[in-house]
């Protein structure tokens with residue numbers, strides 16, 4: 139298959155761009171076993187080919203007469219879908235943005251529900267246009283409106299009412315094998331707060347990225363909603379709300395539910411990888427500590443985000459034209475001390491300690507952590523133990539200092555937001571960044587979705603100046619600067635790492651996800667961009683190359699699992715085989731194991 143040829147690509151821009159080229163291969167794919175016949179196949183999006191079933195297959199599978207006589211090729215079906223999408227775009231011009239976004243989501247979701255092969259093909263080939271719909275930011279809007287948008291189930295729902303039943307319930311899932319699970323309890327959906335059961339949209343969107351970026355087989359992914367209630371009064375009052383109408387479980391009661399789910403999932407699928415997503419900070423940290431040595435799991439908001447941010451921070455050092463070793467001298471203000479902000483600060487501090495050969499305590503010197511009560515200092519009375527390590531001496535700057543006060547005093551190289559609060563990098567804060575000690579100050583407004591970003595790209599370039607490096611969690615368009623140059627907008631989103639972390643972990647057959655594997659992922663992303671790109675302020679690859687970067691990250695993660703001695707192998711490939719693979723062999727192995735959407739001949743088996 140031509141697509142497969144991206145395996146051996148070098149890092150040249152041309153080669154990377156090739157990864158997104160549309161091609162309809164003529165190679166014959168392997169067969170796919172199906173246990174259904176007739177109309178049941180047409181109603182199963184895993185196997186359905188709509189009008190694309192060849193006549194012989196229609197005969198073999200009892201489909202004759204159930205479809206219009208003409209066979210339409212995959213390519214024609216693809217073109218037809220794209221044409222209806224473009225016509226929807228034309229017809230909704232001038233309508234409010236939310237209305238248009240939801241209309242686009244609906245048309246994609248209908249295809250997802252009907253024909254997954256075609257869905258993933260259009261998603262992969264148009265990832266730049268479609269990721270903002272099925273993923274951030276539109277997925278946030280979908281979650282907010284989920285109870286009204288709900289038509290068909292996707293994934294599994296385990297609620298507090300299922301206590302004691304989960305071990306048998308898990309066998310209700312129709313697939314024999316599950317590789318990737320993304321689970322949420324809906325308690326902190328993007329920057330939108332507690333959305334209860336409606337948060338299921340997040341695992342669905344993340345797993346769509348797993349299929350498109352990491353080539354995980356869509357028949358082997360499982361979105362999970364753990365419904366332990368909600369504290370969102372509006373949802374509790376909504377008669378159409380689809381979740382449990384009770385306040386969230388807390389303490390031991392909560393942990394018992396999640397323990398039971400983890401036992402059930404790993405009993406049925408011992409080799410699965412579980413990604414925790416959008417849990418409120420206290421549970422994000424607690425579950426990570428509780429499970430990370432016991433199960434093959436990671437928390438994307440804490441660990442994936444940290445790696446993506448670290449790669450960006452290292453990129454900003456290169457963008458300043460300075461050697462990477464200068465990272466240890468960068469002054470970094472992190473606004474938001476929750477699951478993401480603390481995860482980022484911790485990983486960046488560890489990197490400084492490693493690079494400078496100093497203790498982690500000494501490495502915190504250049505980091506400033508701000509939460510909703512302002513600068514965190516040792517004077518803080520009720521302090522989160524995880525934030526304590528980064529608390530400043532109030533003699534340096536007062537306890538509770540505002541963002542603008544801290545920026546004016548510190549003149550940081552980087553101002554990084556993970557607060558979930560839209561617009562808190564106001565004009566005063568951004569203007570203060572003009573006095574930064576860096577020749578290319580960096581502003582990372584990483585909160586999602588778009589309205590929750592700490593500032594817009596336009597405001598950042600307008601107030602902080604054209605020489606900044608800018609990144610945001612949700613996509614913004616590049617900015618045309620007054621001097622005719624382009625202000626590049628990077629998307630600092632954990633989507634650049636989690637698919638590769640999951641893929642590398644899976645194909646290594648790693649027992650757990652180690653810090654070494656996460657560090658390897660971050661380093662791989664950090665070294666992906668060329669000096670020329672970084673000099674222009676481009677810190678992350680284009681999303682069009684997400685399959686390529688994911689392959690590379692996956693290989694780095696797998697190799698780290700081997701060197702950490704926790705790789706047990708996958709399928710026929712044992713730990714010894716993995717340890718004998720060169721870097722190139724590893725990339726080829728990863729690529730060979732990535733699913734690609736193409737119609738396979740269906741073979742019926744009782």
Ligand SMILES: NC(=O)c1ccc[n+]([C@@H]2O[C@H](COP(=O)([O-])OP(=O)(O)OC[C@H]3O[C@@H](n4cnc5c(N)ncnc54)[C@H](O)[C@@H]3O)[C@@H](O)[C@H]2O)c1
Pocket residue numbers: 326327328329330418419438439443446473474475476477478479508509510511512555556557558559562584585586587590610611612630631632633
């Ligand atoms: N770009 C990415 O890849 C990425 C990854 C993870 C999280 N995020 C985003 O980061 C945001 C935060 O996520 P989280 O899991 O850390 O949430 P969280 O609720 O755990 O933490 C939020 C933090 O922000 C602080 N905060 C609130 N209001 C503030 C204010 N006015 N000024 C300063 N600090 C304030 C809180 O005190 C808390 O420490 C969300 O919007 C989420 O979407 C982005």
Ligand SMILES: O=C(O)C[C@H](O)C(=O)O
Pocket residue numbers: 274327328329416438439585586611631632633
């Ligand atoms: O979901 C995203 O786009 C990134 C991140 O996981 C978040 O919670 O905001």
Ligand SMILES: [Mg+2]
Pocket residue numbers: 328415416438439
């Ligand atoms: Mg998240």
